Amino acid sequence: MKSEITISELAKLMNVSVHQIRYFEEKGVLEPAYKDNNQYRMYSTEQVYQLAHILLLRKLGVPVHSIKECMTSFSADQYRQLLQRSLREIEGELLRLEQLQQFIKKVLHEQQNSSSRSRQYQIKRRDTTYFTCWIEMDSSTILDAKLLAEQAKRVPNLFESDIHYIYDGSSIVSLYTETQTPDDFSLPGGNYLSMQSLINEENELKHLIEQFYDYAAAQSYVISGPLILIEKSYLSLFSNNKLHYELQVLIETVATSEGGNDHDYGTDND
DNA sequence: GTTCTTACA
DNA sequence: TGTAAGTA
Known part of the structure; x- marks a missing residue:
């Protein structure tokens, strides 16, 4: 009984494919102990350990073609650097x-x-x-793909964020994304009247805004500050590409209705 | 049945 | 990297 094992036994032992082991050989990183008379590759414990190292280096992101160099010439310090680098990469991936x-x-x-x-x-x-501003435009301008590509400031995962359109009464509308630290613009804390809506086309928006202000007037809310239109494009995923908008406007706290209030004071804001 | 080589997506 | 064909 031979003490060496065949390629399929090695593959099974190390949980890799036979093909992969031959590939490592082709790239010069793992030679069999010897070839049997039938040309079968035979492997001993030495190769088992060697393969374990190769697989570890692969996990650390070392490409197959540079593993040979690692194993023949790397100092302990170089390996330490390698591990530290991949640790940083993993931390980045974890964050992502x-x-x-x-x-x-x-x-x-x-x-x-x-x-x-x-x-x-x-x-x-x-x-x-x-907020950080990523595009500023005239309110009559239509935001088409061209404008988006040419003018917009690069924002990572733009369409996964809540896009805030701020209408401050001038003809300029600014599009913002939220940030953690003070930047281009900020909204004061306070109570905001909010309405969420699903619409089919952008031109329904005007009507929606009118409705919103009508409601605010009917409820005698005292409005201060700009109109905020929040677009949540990622929600369109659920509703046949209907557009999701939320309108918000800062209201001054009404002193007359203390206590008994039938509104939902949801604090479910991000 | 297993492995080998070679070729291909 | 996986899969397939044709051999030994």
């Missing part, structure tokens, strides 16, 4: 996944929120929020 996880949670949460409360008015408490 955490952000994706957060986004998924947010979408699920918002989707549930919008499907149950479409066209409902709410009062939302908002803390001071900061």
Whole structure:
């Protein structure tokens, strides 16, 4: 009974494909102990350990063609650097996944929120929020793909964020994304009248805004500050590409209705 | 049945 | 990297 093993046994032992082992040989990183009379590759424990190292280096992102160089010439210090580099890469990847996880949670949460409360008015408490401007345009301009590509400031995952259109009464409308630190613009904390809506076409927006202001007037809310239109394009995923908008405007706290208030003071703002 | 080589997507 | 064909 031979003490060496065949390629398929080695493959099974190390949980890799036979093809991969031959590939490593072709690239000069793993030679069999010897070839049997039938040309079968035979491997001993030495190759087992060697393959373990190769697989580890692969996991660290070392390309197959440079593994040979690693194994023959790397000092302990060079290996340490290699490990530190891949540690940093993994931390970056972890961060990316955490952000994706957060986004998924947010979408699920918002989707549930919008499907149950479409066209409902709410009062939302908002803390001071900061924004970065990514495009500024005349309100009569149509935001087409060309304009988007040419003028917009690069924002990572733009369409996964809540895009804030701020109408300050002038003819300029600015598009913002939220940031953690003070930047181009900020909204004061306070109570905001909010309405969420699903619309089919952009031209329904005007009507929606009128409705919104009518409602505010009917409820005797004292409006201050600009009109905020929030576009949540990622929610269109759920509704045949209908557009999801939320209108918000800062209202001055009404002193007359203390206590008894039938509004939803949801603090479910991000 | 297993492995080998070669070729291909 | 996986899969397939044709051999030994």
